[in-house]
Amino acid sequence: MAHFNEEVACPMTATLEYIGGRWKCIILYYLTGTTRRFGEIAARIPVVSRKVLTQQLKEMERDGLIQRTEYKEVPPRVEYTLTELGKSLSPVLKAMSNWGREHVLK
Amino acid sequence: MAHFNEEVACPMTATLEYIGGRWKCIILYYLTGTTRRFGEIAARIPVVSRKVLTQQLKEMERDGLIQRTEYKEVPPRVEYTLTELGKSLSPVLKAMSNWGREHVLK
């Protein structure tokens, strides 16, 4: 996903620059209220490869939506949490999951 | 975008099956409260080719989010409107645009 490559005046486009990635909303939704390890997130979305998952996580970390904490252990342990900016997306994520529950899943 | 190819229990995934496409939210947002011609939509999102725009519109029509009305004139005229299901997405679209306005655009 191209990113910030041109100034946007459209608030919808602006939001999509952050959460438009294929798996980002699912990851953010899964992180809501908790800290998760990389392996937990990967297990939650088995359909996506670890390479792509890593990419999406990196982009969201770069964008300030999530925080990555690496513990210097072996085997490695890495935890992901929402930042304040990430938490501020909760109305969006809630509206999305509500809509799916009410209009798709019966 | 693969579609309905497996049952989803996750409401977020369910929603993304409908609006996860690259331009769908922008199109739906642009259709909110009005009817638009194909050319208007294309002019609004000049960065996307007409081929891709047509694809996204077709998918959303198939999914029942928008309605396509073709007038038998020459030159052709085609209008797009939100269906009831499409209108029901307004809390999602509003939450998204609000977030962009408040957290990205200053």
Next chain:
DNA sequence: AAAAGTGGTAACTAAAAAGTAACTAATGGC
């Protein structure tokens, strides 16, 4: 008489995204 205007579609090419397999480091358990 020719050109413009609209909403596409089809065929082909280019670019972007994603998948896959192999590899790493240090510790604990067998």
Next chain:
DNA sequence: GCCATTAGTTACTTTTTAGTTACCACTTTT
């Protein structure tokens, strides 16, 4: 001594997505 464990990374291949160009129909305008 050897294997499993975790969170990746790298290089390479395949798949998916998107762009490009040409074309159509019929009426109105130039």
